Amino acid sequence: MIHTDELVERNAGFADGGSFADLRLMPSGSLTVIGCVDPRVDPSHVLGLSLGEAAVIRNVGGRVTPATLRTLAMLSKVVQARTGGPGPTDHHYAVLHHTDCGITDLAAFPELLADYFDVPAEDLDAKAVSDPFAAVRVDVETLRPRLRAGVLVSGLVYDVATGRVEVVVPPARVEA
Numbered sequence: 001m002i003h004t005d006e007l008v009e010r011n012a013g014f015a016d017g018g019s020f021a022d023l024r025l026m027p028s029g030s031l032t033v034i035g036c037v038d039p040r041v042d043p044s045h046v047l048g049l050s051l052g053e054a055a056v057i058r059n060v061g062g063r064v065t066p067a068t069l070r071t072l073a074m075l076s077k078v079v080q081a082r083t084g085g086p087g088p089t090d091h092h093y094a095v096l097h098h099t100d101c102g103i104t105d106l107a108a109f110p111e112l113l114a115d116y117f118d119v120p121a122e123d124l125d126a127k128a129v130s131d132p133f134a135a136v137r138v139d140v141e142t143l144r145p146r147l148r149a150g151v152l153v154s155g156l157v158y159d160v161a162t163g164r165v166e167v168v169v170p171p172a173r174v175e176a
């Protein structure tokens, strides 16, 4: 187990090796990633993102749930407060799912999943929980109408065996 003293020590090495004061709250890569909590699929690591480049939202499966949408709505208010406007339209929202995701194990607990997605249990099939390639398409389509016109949205699946991502939903701009 990694204890607090080790975390503090690792952080000291991190803090000594960088400069942070010039980083901005607005992601310098104009990127928001929605990904899974699985320790193998940390979006910053597997996509090679640097500190400050992307906003990352993580939950079980990297799913676009009502909670994800509430988080995005809150972030848009933060952007408004910081910039005085809705934010730049050159922003990219990437949904990142992955193979061997633990959410597939939750198929045995439909009531948990129904609550997670806020849908009736009989509608869970539409969420494609057992197939990350189908699920990422579902989530991009759930997300798209909630985003402002002009931003990009895409869907990726990461293979935990090879370390490679596949672009399942190519980036496309949200239409007005």
Ligand SMILES: [Zn+2]
Pocket: 036, 037, 038, 060, 061, 062, 098, 100, 101, 102, 103
């Ligand atoms: Zn996962």
